[in-house]
Amino acid sequence: MRRGDGPARLVESASSARILSKEECDAIARRVIGFARGGGETRVRILSWWNGELRWARNRVSLASDRRDIRVEISRTVGVGRGSVGENQLDDASLEAAVRGAERGAVLSPNILRPPPGMPPLPHATYPRTALWSDATYAVTPETRGEVARALVAPAEAQGMLSAGYLEMRAGSLVSVSSERLTDPYAPWDVPYASWTQAQCSMTVRDAQGTGSGWAGLSGSDWGKIDGVALAARALEKCKASQHPVSLEPGRYTVILEPQAVADLMELVAASMSRPAPENSGAGPWALAPDEALHLWRTKLGLKVLDERITISHDPADPALGILAEPWMQPVTWFDKGVLTNLAFDREYALDQLNVNPGLRGMVGYRMSGGDTSIDEMIATTARGLLVTRFSDIRRLDEKSLLGTGLTRDGLWLIEHGKITKAVKNFRFTESPLFALNAIEQLGVPVPVFRPVKDPYDAQNPLTPAIVPPLKVRDFSFTSTIDAI
């Protein structure tokens, strides 16, 4: 790289910064904007990410990696059109050619945008600080990862089991600015520089004959909060306890869902938490009925839809729930003691339908309330039921009831008269989280769960933390047995 051709630090040595700093991003944005011809607005979105990865299977590391990449998206609004291109090089010639490409796109685009005169000034957004970054995660070296992996594998290997798992430390940065506002104050559709770290650790322990499988995992911004050794112990214990499962009749059972299982089931809810669009307002699980007089659909907002012991909320200041900041982000409660209290909406809806500012994002990160009953206590008070580790391959079947189907995985046990008696073959379930969350018998202490963002290029929501309790739920519907271990 020639001097002056962008951040040399990214590539010069192994100890160089693995992601772009704010200063580097600002400099790149300025260079891009400097290449623009023909006036108009230039938007630059710069994403950089680094992954330190370690994967193992059959008790041996199969691959350890250091990977990084950049994505630059340049958008030019010229005259009456807008064009954009994406690329991943930071040198002058590449950026300039990308700008030319975006300008060509602007010429060819169909949008005839013409801001009228006499418009109010753009509002300036304030972004709260959220807990996205952990030095502990960023500082983990390949050596440390290797040591950790060996420590996680050793107990399983010592007991003749096969451990497979994955460790990943990630750092990323994102900025999206406009030539019209390179610095504070930003407009609500800019993204001021943010950087984050994500750590994930998960493992599956199986016996050599494939008759049992146990899993444990955790993810979050801070590696310091993830106790890999405890996870490995749990996965091994579950593996041993799940060997030689027996077949059970499908049917409705009382289930004790570990926090991971609850979180897996909650994905059906989390994906449905938007206000229906005015033109399609009967859609989704939260539409109530049409109101002919007012020409709109009433919603279930304000109605009790879940057990009153369930409160689901998010506080941007919570150090355990750091997500990418949105303008004017506030604490939000989605379900307040079972009452549906908020549904996401965009800024246009906010201003037009509600006369408020700003919009409200969906359940990107959340905390779910619980109780103080331990899982052991739940087991002890169950006459007949099943203990579920987690669910897998969940698919939504019906958008109004959120009925879904999926599979239990990595540990399912029968409870009889307050004790775990047998390992059980996995089931397919057909159930709705809305039904389950209305059939709660007991709640436990909420804990963080495994909910990592898989794709490093996905910067819209680079962290998706959740804190979820274990639940005992009655009448959970299992519809068929599966052979998979």
Added chain:
Amino acid sequence: MNLTRRNLLKAGALAAAAAAIPRPLLAQLGRTPEPLPPIDDPRLKALASSALETARAAGAVYADVRLTHSRLRTFWPVYTADDESMEVGVRALMDGYWGFASGPVWSPDEMARLGREAVHQAKVNALGKRRVVELAAVPVVASGNWVMPVAIDPFEISPFEVQDFLTSLDLYCGRIPDSGLQQNFAFAAVQEKAFASTEGSYCTQRFYRTEGSLIVRLQLTKERAGNFAVEGLSPAGMGWELYTAERIPRLREHSLREEIRRGIEELREELLLPVKPVDVGRYDAVLDAPTVASLVDKTLGRATELDRALGFEANAGGTSYLTDPFGMLGSYQAGAPAFTLTAERSEPGAVATVKWDDEGVAPDSFTLVKDGVLTDFQTTRESAGWMKNSYAKAGRPVRSHGCAGAPSAVEAPLQQAPNLTLVPGREAHDFDALVSGTARGIAIKGAGIDMDFQHSSGLGMGRVFEIKNGKRVAAIDSAGFLFRATELWKALHATGGEASLRRYGMMTEKGEPAERCYHSVTAAPVVVKDLTLIDPQRKA
């Protein structure tokens, strides 16, 4: 603009260049950055070699490097969006452990850094327990170059032509009463890849992938409405001819326009059928080609990945129901005697087709299941090594089948699915003929399949019809089917003929971190006996 003859001529000459995004990306081959050379430029070999030299100097017993230059172009009827990137990744083997390092910069300094880092990653794990890696031998490709043959390079034609074509489909669809296009866009990708290894191989290739989404909606009445995706536009190793050709063997028999018309006619007939609720039970089932392709892919297609079968995906997508790969080879009855599944990476137009895989191996054609019996697995150089004893017993050479791949050089190569083909039946039956030959049963079209994490049992949901006396007489509402992989293929009763084969491009996600790769599956419609029909929404 004045359309004078002179301007037109000048425009013609510049059209190809002008239509494309100007070459923006630079590579630093020597001291100073210069415009991106074609992938077979010899100076790139020197660049690649420098990474390998560094890796070797740092202690690697084997190392390889991939450089990729990828371009993506999305076409909508009124707009075209471009994306372009360069990546490089180095893999090193030391003391039985692999290390990998990758990034976006092609320069001598970066090659050195990556070479060192890859070895560093391997070294810190080599401190652990002993691990043995035997790479199956591969002929050295001292210097090779291959370009996937396409009739129309989608990056060289005017985006306007593409836009006009897409718009014309919209206009055509609008002529047909009650119908409209719900989705209409096309996507093209071209990737140039250079591969070099410390064994002395160096090869360069260019691959194309073109696909489209053309979803037609038919609304007869408020209640009777449905949509379908037009055949033949799933990912293909082809160029723009995927859209413009009048017919493409194994993809479609007619032009896209005609496929739209026929699809609407067929959907109209289906929407006018009486609707019945599910009568849970076991039925003889006629499955259309896309359903069969999905079933084949998600059962044996996944189960025969050797790394998966040995637990290397246990923490991600899961394992395989072929629980004892070495023991089952040559004896496990995976399906009926009429069931034969072959694999290759050479079929023209298929999307996993390459000249060399990501380890420099020229893939061969091989048979996974022959006459119902499991005969082979999908392998890379390392996993082929695991098959050493089994191959020796069967008198076969130990070689990788060439399944190594990754979406781009920034991801490490994994064993990815090759193209799969379910061998057709001998008689010239197609879907309608198979329906005609069924006295009582069900017909299933366009089902999506969910498998469990051992790929052994699954749930399918699609459009289901009741067959009576060889005719589809009713649509069955909210129906799905449950199956176990081996039972399903053992219950294979009839397979459509050669002319009814259809090829579908599939995308799979595998690995940690997750990688998305493409391959094609070719299958014919089939009849299976005793398929379990259920109402997937019925709770216990």
Added chain:
Amino acid sequence: MRSNVRTHYGESLLIALLASIVLTQSAAAQMRFTWPDTTVQLSKYSTVEQCLAATSRVSKGLARREALTLWRDTMPRNPREALEPLPAAVTETARRCAAPFTEPTADLADFAPLLALYLYAGRDSDAAALVTRRLAAVPAKDARTARAAVSDTAVDIYLTTRPTRLDAAERILLSRARDGADRIDRLDLYARLMTAANDVGDTVRARRVAGWVVALSDSLTKAERESEKFEKLGHGSGGKLLVFGAMNVLTGLPTMLDSLRHSTASLEALERSMWARVTGERPEALPSPVGERAPAITADYWYPAEAASTPRPRPGHVSLLILFDHDACLKWNSAGDTKDTCPMALASLRRLSERFPTLDITIVSGTHGSFLYAPPPTPTDEADMIRKWLETSRIRGAAIAVSSTPFWNLPRPDARRIDRDTPNATNYAFRTSTKWTYGSFLIDQDGIIVAAHGFFEPDVGKLIDVLMHRQQQKEANEAK
């Protein structure tokens, strides 16, 4: 009445073609960059739809380029626009692409799009031959209905392609008359031809065809008149209004202006008699507020402030009241793009204000608790934002009357805002159910409503002219 009918392929073409003209010379500083030379090989195109797509694209491209320097929608409407030839680039594209399609060999299955393509290529004789061939090829069963359907398609295409072919459309409609197929469909087509002719100022043809409309309407049976199909004519505004519109054309603007010249009450009586004539209803049933006393405009915020002290509409002045809401015009998205969809209306108002300095224009609006992307303004702030926006239209001497729209909210946490009617909306609803939140009212010097309609100038200007002259006459007579 302006025709809004579009065919499927006509739609995007029509919008684009309305905007496309030969590029005017403009200052070099305003040309940003050259257009890409991305030539398309039209000879490779094998379907009619591809040719139509290419033609549409070229046309839109010209419109986009023109929009760099010229904003057509703020210029006075050219009534003869629909008759003007297309830009050479557009015709050339259509012509070259259509070359392989010839009469009498082209596939009749492509009838509709091919007819459009022939017309864009200027091949009118081929178009006529195609129509004849297609009519001859209808199956013997249900021949009349089938031929009528073909004719209807052909008329539709002749009217919506550019330049509009009124002669050819009329010829087809006359021959269709002989088929005697569904009469309400025929009524619809006659009305469309009449409107198309009227729009381009071809008053002779317009009146002729208006006569057909009225005659056909007179012959409708009671069942036909009460049918749902009749109710849906004119894009849902109803068959009665459609025929009333024809009666307007038949009567002719000069006669109506003469009537107005005499007095507003005369015009009212004329309109009521026209309504009774064509609908058979009582004259009082005319769904127009003509002849009503215009209620006083109320507002919470007046601009300029002194406008509050004068009642609006102003006695002794010709008044134009424009009921206007900003959220109908101003659009934005979360990427920060804003767009004004009403420049045509505002520009035409400006021209009126310049032409008639004594015309009293009042723009009547209401608050909504939001203005584009600005954080929620108070009603006072919002009124101020409305004022700032409207003032950029430079409508001379216009007063702006903004009501703080009464509203309520659905109970929390839903909290959606439900607007109620402003007093102005209620007062100006008259006996119809139409809430006039968007529309204009022309009021004479005595405070009586003369007309209620949209903003387009030709008719409004003429009406205002007559009112002004009437006043002058009156003052002259009083002086004597």
